[in-house]
Amino acid sequence: MRKSIATVSLSGSLSEKLSAVAAAGFDGVEIFENDLLASPLSPEEIQLRATDLGLSIDLYQPFRDFEAVPDEVFARNMRRAERKFAVMERLGADLMLVCSSVSPDAADDDALAARQLRALAERAAEHGIRLAYEALAWGRHVNTYDHAWRIVEQADHPALGTCLDSFHILSRGSDPKGIEDIPGEKIFFLQLADAPKLAMDVLQWSRHYRCFPGQGGFDLAGMLGHVLRAGYTGPLSLEIFNDVFRQADAGRTAIDAMRSLIALEEAAGLSSLPAPVVPDGFAFAELAAADTEPLRSLLGSLGFVRTGRHTGGKPVELWQQNEARVLLNTVSGARREGPGLVALGLESPEPAAAVRRAESLRAPVVPRRRAPGDVPLDAVAAPDDTELFFCRTDRDDHPSWTADFGTPAPQRGTAGITRIDHVALTQPWHHFDEASLFYASVLGLQPNESLDLADPYGLFRSRAVANATGSLRVALNVAPVPGEQEVRPQHIALATDDLLATARRVREAGAALLPIPDNYYDDLDARYGLDPESLAAFRELGVLYERDTDGREFLHCYTVTVGRVFFELVERRGGYQGYGAANATVRLAAQHTADAGSRRS
Ligand SMILES: O=C(O)c1ccc(O)c(O)c1
Numbered sequence: 001m002r003k004s005i006a007t008v009s010l011s012g013s014l015s016e017k018l019s020a021v022a023a024a025g026f027d028g029v030e031i032f033e034n035d036l037l038a039s040p041l042s043p044e045e046i047q048l049r050a051t052d053l054g055l056s057i058d059l060y061q062p063f064r065d066f067e068a069v070p071d072e073v074f075a076r077n078m079r080r081a082e083r084k085f086a087v088m089e090r091l092g093a094d095l096m097l098v099c100s101s102v103s104p105d106a107a108d109d110d111a112l113a114a115r116q117l118r119a120l121a122e123r124a125a126e127h128g129i130r131l132a133y134e135a136l137a138w139g140r141h142v143n144t145y146d147h148a149w150r151i152v153e154q155a156d157h158p159a160l161g162t163c164l165d166s167f168h169i170l171s172r173g174s175d176p177k178g179i180e181d182i183p184g185e186k187i188f189f190l191q192l193a194d195a196p197k198l199a200m201d202v203l204q205w206s207r208h209y210r211c212f213p214g215q216g217g218f219d220l221a222g223m224l225g226h227v228l229r230a231g232y233t234g235p236l237s238l239e240i241f242n243d244v245f246r247q248a249d250a251g252r253t254a255i256d257a258m259r260s261l262i263a264l265e266e267a268a269g270l271s272s273l274p275a276p277v278v279p280d281g282f283a284f285a286e287l288a289a290a291d292t293e294p295l296r297s298l299l300g301s302l303g304f305v306r307t308g309r310h311t312g313g314k315p316v317e318l319w320q321q322n323e324a325r326v327l328l329n330t331v332s333g334a335r336r337e338g339p340g341l342v343a344l345g346l347e348s349p350e351p352a353a354a355v356r357r358a359e360s361l362r363a364p365v366v367p368r369r370r371a372p373g374d375v376p377l378d379a380v381a382a383p384d385d386t387e388l389f390f391c392r393t394d395r396d397d398h399p400s401w402t403a404d405f406g407t408p409a410p411q412r413g414t415a416g417i418t419r420i421d422h423v424a425l426t427q428p429w430h431h432f433d434e435a436s437l438f439y440a441s442v443l444g445l446q447p448n449e450s451l452d453l454a455d456p457y458g459l460f461r462s463r464a465v466a467n468a469t470g471s472l473r474v475a476l477n478v479a480p481v482p483g484e485q486e487v488r489p490q491h492i493a494l495a496t497d498d499l500l501a502t503a504r505r506v507r508e509a510g511a512a513l514l515p516i517p518d519n520y521y522d523d524l525d526a527r528y529g530l531d532p533e534s535l536a537a538f539r540e541l542g543v544l545y546e547r548d549t550d551g552r553e554f555l556h557c558y559t560v561t562v563g564r565v566f567f568e569l570v571e572r573r574g575g576y577q578g579y580g581a582a583n584a585t586v587r588l589a590a591q592h593t594a595d596a597g598s599r600r601s
Pocket residue numbers: 061062097099134136165191206207239
C-alpha cells in the first residue's frame with residue numbers, strides 16, 4: 001500500500017523532513033500545520049518541493065475545535081476554515097483532518113455536530129477538498145472511533161469521512177473489531193502509531209510516547225487487519241509524536257519508520273518478504289582494541305585458549321573455550337574508549353537468505369573488505385554500528401568462517417565455560433526503539449518487555465531480544481547520562497553448568513571478579529533463606545542470585561571492566577529465562593565503585 005508519514009514525526013525544518021521522507025522511500029506526507037507556519041517556503045514552493053521529491057501531500061492537519069458549537073462560534077469557525085481551504089489549494093492538498101473538539105464551547109450534541117460538519121463538508125467540496133473527522137482519545141464529547149463514525153454517518157456528505165488513528169483507538173482499549181462495520185470508502189485516512197503500555201494521562205502519553213509500529217505494546221497488525229477488512233485502500237500513514245524522534249537525525253528516523261511499515265505490511269499479510277532466518281546461536285563475539293594484551297590476559301584467566309590466527313594476515317586472533325569463541329582484533333589508531341565489542345557472528349541456518357531479509361528491511365549491508373582466500377562473510381550493521389555477521393561454524397553444508405583461522409590448536413584446561421549465553425549492547429539513547437525493532441524484524445527475534453532499572457547515577461532501560469529456544473539472546477540497554485563523556489559499556493555473558501566451580505577456577509587463574517557488598521548477601525538471605533554453605537560461597541566469590549516464581553534459579557558474577565567491556569559468568573538452573581534484573585541495581589553500583597577505585601589507584 002502507499003506509505004506516508006506525518007511531518008510531526010521527524011526533527012528539522014519542513015524541507016529537511018521532506019528530503020528525509022523521500023530518501024527513505026515514502027510516497028506521501030501529512031503536513032502538520034506548525035511545520036508549514038514555521039517554514040520560509042510558500043505553500044506553492046512546498047508543493048513544488050514535494051512534487052520534485054516524488055511525494056504527494058496526503059493530508060493537511062489538524063483543524064481543531066470546530067463542531068457542536070453555538071451559532072456565533074460556528075460562524076467564526078467557518079471563516080477560519082475558509083482560510084485553511086485556501087492554504088490547502090495552494091499546497092495541492094485535498095484532504096483536511098478535523099479532530100474532535102476539546103473545547104469547553106462544544107456541546108454534547110451529535111445532531112448539532114453532524115449538521116455543522118455537513119455544512120463544512122459542503123464548503124470543502126466547493127474547493128475540491130474532503131474532510132476526515134478523527135476522534136481524539138481526549139476529545140471533550142467525541143473520543144471513540146465509533147462515536148466519530150456515527151456522527152459522520154449522520155452528517156451523510158460525500159466529502160466527509162472518518163480518520164482512524166490506532167493510538168486513539170488502542171490506548172482507550174476500544175475493540176477495533178467494530179471498524180469492520182464502517183464502509184471502507186468512508187474511512188478517508190488511517191494513521192498508525194504504536195506506544196509502550198503506560199498507565200498515564202492519555203494526552204501526555206500520545207504527545208510524548210508514541211513510537212513506530214512494532215516498537216511498543218499495541219497489536220497494530222491486528223488493528224490493520226480490521227481496517228483492511230472494512231475495505232480501506234488509502235495510505236498507511238505514521239503519525240508519531242515522540243520526544244526522542246523530535247531530536248534524532250531525520251534521515252535515520254525516516255528509515256526506521258519505513259522499516260516499521262515494511263514489517264507491519266508483512267505481519268498483516270499484505271506482502272511477503274524473504275522469511276526471517278532466525279540465528280540459533282553465537283558463532284563469535286569480536287573485540288577490538290589498540291592494545292589487546294589486557295584482553296588476552298583476561299581471556300586466558302577465564303580459561304580461553306588462542307586456537308588460531310587469521311591466515312590472511314589480519315591482526316585477528318581466535319580465542320576459544322568449547323563453543324564460546326572470541327575474536328581479538330588489534331586495530332591501529334587510538335580508540336579513545338578502549339577495547340570494545342565491534343562485531344557478532346550469528347550462527348545462521350542460511351546466511352545468504354539472512355542478508356536478503358536484512359536488505360528487504362533497509363538494514364545497511366556492510367561492504368566486504370576481504371582478502372581473496374577468505375571464506376565469504378555476509379554482514380549488516382545494527383543501529384549501534386555493531387557488525388552482525390551471518391555465518392556457519394563447522395557444518396558440512398556451508399564453508400566455515402573458522403577456516404580463515406587455520407587448523408584449530410587443541411583446547412586445554414578450560415574453566416567450564418560452554419558457550420556465549422548472551423551479549424549486552426548499550427545503545428545510544430536515541431536508537432533504543434530503533435534497535436528493538438531492528439532485531440525483531442531483521443533477525444526474527446522476540447522482544448521482551450522493556451524494564452527500567454535504577455543506576456546510582458540515573459535510570460537504565462533494558463530490553464532483551466531472543467530466539468524461541470533462548471540459544472541466542474541480546475540484551476539492549478540504554479545507559480543514563482548521555483553526553484560527551486558517554487562510554488557505552490558492553491558485555492559478553494558466558495555460560496557454565498557450574499558457576500561456583502568456574503568462578504573459583506577463574507579467580508585462581510588471576511581474573512579479578514567484581515566485589516559485591518555484604519549488604520546484598522544479608523538481603524539475599526532474608527529473601528530466599530538460602531543454605532549457609534551456598535550463601536557463604538556466593539559472598540566469597542561475588543556471585544549474584546535470583547530465583548523466579550517457578551523456582552528456577554540464576555547464578556551470575558562479573559569480571560572487572562577492561563576498556564568498555566566486561567564478562568559475566570552465568571548459570572541457568574531449571575530453564576531460567578531472565579537476565580537477573582533484580583540484581584542489576586546492585587551490580588551497576590558495584591561497577592561504579594570499582595571504576596572509581598581504579599581511577600584513584
Ligand atoms: O495531539 C494532537 O493534538 C493530535 C492532533 C492530530 C492528530 O491526528 C492526533 O492524533 C493528535
